[in-house]
Amino acid sequence: MPKITFIEDDGTEHAVEAGADESVMQAAMDNLVPGIVAECGGYANCATCHVYVDPEWADKLPAPEEAEEVMIEAAFDVRPTSRLSCQVQVTEDTDGLIVQLPASQTGA
Amino acid sequence: MPENVVVVGAGQAGSELATTLRQRGWSGGITLIGDEVSPPYQRPPLSKGFLLGKLSREKLYLKPAATYERFNIALRLGTWAETIDRAAKELVVSDGSRLPYDKLVLATGGRARRLTLPGVDVDQLDNLFTLRRIDDVDALRPHFVPGRKLVLIGGGYVGLEIAAVATQLDLDVTVVEAAPRLLARVTGPEVSGFLEDVHRSHGVRFRLAATVADVAVDASGHRVTGVEVSASGVVERLDAGLVLVGIGMEPNTHLASAAGLEVDNGIVVDEFARTSDPDILAIGDCANQPSAYAGRRIRLESAPNAIEHAKVCAATILGRPQASTATPWFWSEQYDLKLQMVGLSAGHDRCITRGGTGTAMSAFYLTGDRIVAADVISRPADFATARQLVTSGRPVDPERLADSEIPLAQAAL
Numbered sequence: 001m002p003k004i005t006f007i008e009d010d011g012t013e014h015a016v017e018a019g020a021d022e023s024v025m026q027a028a029m030d031n032l033v034p035g036i037v038a039e040c041g042g043y044a045n046c047a048t049c050h051v052y053v054d055p056e057w058a059d060k061l062p063a064p065e066e067a068e069e070v071m072i073e074a075a076f077d078v079r080p081t082s083r084l085s086c087q088v089q090v091t092e093d094t095d096g097l098i099v100q101l102p103a104s105q106t107g108a
Numbered sequence: 109m110p111e112n113v114v115v116v117g118a119g120q121a122g123s124e125l126a127t128t129l130r131q132r133g134w135s136g137g138i139t140l141i142g143d144e145v146s147p148p149y150q151r152p153p154l155s156k157g158f159l160l161g162k163l164s165r166e167k168l169y170l171k172p173a174a175t176y177e178r179f180n181i182a183l184r185l186g187t188w189a190e191t192i193d194r195a196a197k198e199l200v201v202s203d204g205s206r207l208p209y210d211k212l213v214l215a216t217g218g219r220a221r222r223l224t225l226p227g228v229d230v231d232q233l234d235n236l237f238t239l240r241r242i243d244d245v246d247a248l249r250p251h252f253v254p255g256r257k258l259v260l261i262g263g264g265y266v267g268l269e270i271a272a273v274a275t276q277l278d279l280d281v282t283v284v285e286a287a288p289r290l291l292a293r294v295t296g297p298e299v300s301g302f303l304e305d306v307h308r309s310h311g312v313r314f315r316l317a318a319t320v321a322d323v324a325v326d327a328s329g330h331r332v333t334g335v336e337v338s339a340s341g342v343v344e345r346l347d348a349g350l351v352l353v354g355i356g357m358e359p360n361t362h363l364a365s366a367a368g369l370e371v372d373n374g375i376v377v378d379e380f381a382r383t384s385d386p387d388i389l390a391i392g393d394c395a396n397q398p399s400a401y402a403g404r405r406i407r408l409e410s411a412p413n414a415i416e417h418a419k420v421c422a423a424t425i426l427g428r429p430q431a432s433t434a435t436p437w438f439w440s441e442q443y444d445l446k447l448q449m450v451g452l453s454a455g456h457d458r459c460i461t462r463g464g465t466g467t468a469m470s471a472f473y474l475t476g477d478r479i480v481a482a483d484v485i486s487r488p489a490d491f492a493t494a495r496q497l498v499t500s501g502r503p504v505d506p507e508r509l510a511d512s513e514i515p516l517a518q519a520a521l
Contacts, residue, residue, distance in 0.1 A: 030171050032179055034131045039412040041150045041170075045439040045448060046412070047492070067446070067488060074492030 002095040006033045006051075009103035018090040024099065025049040025086035035101035042086035044068050047075035049085040050105065054098035061088060076104040111136040113425060114199050114207050116189045116363065117215035118142025120150065120411050121392030123170050124418035125213055126181045132426055138181045139207060141199075143188040146242050147173045152411055154245050155269040156441045160276065161249075168242070192367040194385060211425050214364055214375055214383070214390040215418075218357035218409065220244075223261060228323055234330045236323070236351040239270065251350045254278035259335045259348040261320055263290040265440045267354035268303065272442040275310045282346055283307070284337050288317040294449075296459040299471050299483045303442070306466075310443060315339060315346070323351070357409060359394040372396060374407040379431035381421040389424065391417040401435045402452055410438050435499045448491040451481030451498045462512040463487055470494070470516075477503040477521070493517050 001017040004027050008014075018027035028036035028049075037048035044067045053061060058081045064072070068087040072078055085099065113129060115122045118140045126138050142148070149168040157163035176183045190200045198206040220238030223230055230236055237248040256279050260267050263285030274281045287293075289300040304314060315337050324334035324345065335346045359374045370376040370384045374396035381389045381397070392414040396407045416434045423430045440447040445467075453459075456473035463469040468486040472479045472494065478501050482494035493516040497504065502520045509519040 030175050032127050032131050032175070037415060039415050039437075040439060041152060041411065043439075043441075044488075045446070046437070070488040071492060073489060074495055 002090050002092060002097070004028075004090070004094070005096075005098045006035070007098065007100045008035055009101060018094075020090060020092075022090050023086050024051070024088040024090060024094075024097070025084075027090060028085065033101075035105045036085060037105055038086065040086075044071050044084055044087055047071050047073075047084060048105065050075040050078075050102050051083055051085045051088075051099040052079055052081045052102065053083050053088075054100070055081060057094075057097055057099075061094070075102070077102055111210035112208055113138050113211045113213065114209040115140045115213045115215055116199065117217055117360075117392070117394075118144065118148045118183065118185065119215060119217045119392065119414065120148065120170065121217070121414035121418050122213070122215035123148030124415045125215065125391060125421055126176070127171070127179070128419055128422040129425065130179045130181065132422060134422075134426060136210070139184060140176070140181055141184045141187050141189060141201060141207075143186065143202075144241060144243070145186045147171070147176070147183060147185065149242065150411065151240070152439075154242065155239055155266050156273065158242075159239075159245055159249070159252075159270065159273045165242070189363055192363060192388070194367055194388070197387065210387065212388045213381075213421060213425075214388065214394060215392050215414075216360035216363060216375075216390075216394045218359045218393045220353070221356045221358050223320065223353045223355065225320065225322060230353075232330055233323070233325065233332050233351075235349065236332050236353065238353050239266065240357065248350075248352070252277050252279060255280060256349040257347050258282070258350045258352065259284060259346050260352050260354060261335070262354035262356070263287070263314070263316070264293070264354060264356065265291065265438075267352075268307065268442055269440060270352055270354060271307060271312050272310070275307075275312055276443070279350070281311070282313045282315065284315045284318050284320060284335065284346075286317070286319050290314075290316075294453065295483050296453060296456075296471055296473065298459055298461050298464075299469070299485070302464070302469055302485065306443065306445065315344070323348075357393070359407065361394060364388075364390065364394075376405075379420075380424040380429040381417060382424065389421050391421045398431075399436075400431065400433050406436075406452070408436055410436065412437055435495065437495065444486075446486050446488060448484045448488065449482070450484075450491065450495045451479075453481035453483070456480055458506075460506055460509045462490070462510060462516075472504075472509055474504070474506070477506070479504055479509075490516050 006014040016031040040046040220240040318337045318339035321338040322336040364375045365371040375390035438449040453473040470490040473481040484491040
């Protein structure tokens with residue numbers, strides 16, 4: 001099963017095993033990783049599953065579609081590596097993926 | 109000694125609360141009680157992708173059932189609360205057991221409002237449905253066959269989502285709405301008219317300012333064959349092979365009121381989700397809460413609110429109470445339109461639109477020179493900016509706001 005590492009703003013790491021055919025957002029939900037709020041449930045309607053993809057990985061993932069690109073603009077502190085994790089699918093090719101969680105989503 | 113949190117209601121709010129408590133280090137017991145048999149799931153897709161058949165049941169589940177087990181959250185499904193024994197701090201559940209609680213959270217949601225007609229027992233009608241739960245969709249989907257005449261009672265968001273799905277599945281759809289326009293409670297006339305045109309272009313018929321006077325049933329007494337609607341004193345019979353009632357929901361407050369808690373359009377809570385009993389909290393669709401955004405008490409029926417309110421509740425239980433400053437938002441899907449709404453438009457004094465091409469538009473609701481709410485249809489970049497403008501309360505220039513050539517962000521003063 002593909003592994004994903006989520007890193008909180010304070011450096012706390014959460015290494016999880018993701019199921020095939022699910023999104024990076026769902027992998028976080030399944031494993032109670034904090035910092036993925038996912039208000040809309042995974043349909044690119046909000047920007048509360050915002051992550052920063054590790055630079056090593058940014059170019060290896062399929063590029064975002066338009067719906068994702070425009071909604072990313074709604075997120076806080078957008079960077080070139082910003083993605084909506086609901087729109088990033090887990091595959092065998094993403095085994096070892098590393099994503100950072102924005103501070104705005106991890107605040108208690 | 110660890111404490112017990114018992115949550116009544118395994119919907120989005122209850123599930124979010126349970127998982128948020130664990131994420132934030134709560135080590136005590138967590139029991140989640142739900143009367144449905146499915147693990148906690150997303151309701152919004154029920155009238156969208158799930159009804160259409162393009163989304164599987166498992167995709168509705170917020171998490172696999174195994175996740176709750178792994179994080180020591182006791183899920184008691186197919187079980188409901190009977191009474192709250194506040195003196196003993198115990199919840200009496202349907203199997204007769206008593207669950208001791210230190211904090212009890214009511215996340216009881218709501219139920220579909222029923223159609224009431226004199227002399228008609230809707231429970232006896234096999235082809236009349238409401239849509240609130242997975243079971244409802246399972247029961248009505250076999251009736252979604254091409255060519256069938258569907259009469260949809262109610263032109264709100266859920267009704268219109270069902271109309272869009274039914275049309276795409278080649279049913280013959282007529283929507284009956286009591287108000288003179290669609291979505292009258294929540295949008296301005298500009299958006300109502302836009303959506304009415306879209307639905308008409310897909311073949312949906314409307315009877316507006318029309319009320320249901322009666323239903324005709326066949327000889328068995330169990331099958332609706334027609335719906336009698338009355339508009340401006342004229343009664344018309346609409347043939348019906350299937351009737352769906354989408355006239356809103358009613359909050360489930362009985363458990364709270366029977367326990368002597370304050371109830372007024374929902375279970376009354378303070379800004380930290382506490383009811384009139386400090387050991388009992390209430391969240392989500394069932395709760396009437398003070399809203400910093402609205403400056404008054406509101407009861408919201410939405411998934412984002414369920415999540416936000418659960419987080420407020422978790423913070424209270426963890427002893428770090430923090431009120432919400434969130435701006436309410438909502439979404440819908442109809443055909444290939446993506447509808448995103450932010451804020452509550454009630455009480456606005458003018459509406460300014462941009463776009464309006466027939467396939468997309470944005471409507472901004474202003475009080476003075478501030479945008480208090482916006483309805484955005486298939487212009488997601490507008491939604492992103494509108495959300496920031498509503499939340500910040502920044503004044504805007506109405507002329508720039510109305511000019512689609514000017515980026516929305518530049519409408520801010």
